Amino acid sequence: MSETSRQTSTQTGIDPRGPQFAAALTVVVLVLALLLPQPWALVVTAIQTVLFAIGAGLGVQRTPHAWLFKKLVRPRLGAPSELEDPAPPRFAQGVGLAFLVVALVAHLLDATLVAQIALGLALVAAVLNAVFRFCLGCEIYLLIRRLGPTPSA
Template structure:
């Protein structure tokens, strides 16, 4: 006679149906970072009026990721709908909190850029975008998330 292990703990009492995993596919934030790289490079090369509009759009994307969660961004929808079905299942899922924090950091940089653009400080705006670009490139190319690392460092300190 075989026995079946029943979930206990966070999924609920014995015999309960396990809840859906709370983690995210780690390739999703990497895909989002790749799209963000394209947007940020466009901001750096476009004339100022178009750069301001694109910065505002990117700030909106970061705000969605920071407030609603990285799973609810337009980039995540594209990944989930068009990219993810073509990939094998991930080896493991990742906690969405660090990428969500990273989105908040990106939001800060784009808001600084928007304020700088508004004050006519184009160079300062482009530096803020350039710093966000460095972080996005690291995530897109090497899956090294600076904002995630900052989140983990702050969590250790707290």
């Protein structure tokens, strides 16, 4: 098996502005989770946890964000200059989910500061994605793989 050069020409790409729009909404939700008092902080954290779970579980094309993007945003934009593979943003949703699960559990245990730090880290990633289309979770991926065991070549 030569996995050397991946000529994966994923013809069925997604509009890269979709995940970017979703990230912008995520920024708003995370900021709300950080600003609102309890019990609203917990409620908003739970909502974002579910949203990330949908994105990671079903894929970024099947989130409420994607639906909004298709209905409201995409019709107002021109055609995208390039399509994007949906796998990276989906993976990033999974990374976001991990942080939000920590935040949710911490909120439930009344460890507010821990919850807020976890939300803050997720917010960094969401801002990078929304403003720069930069996928922090994806970058961490190779670093994690590097640390892991090597499948003997």
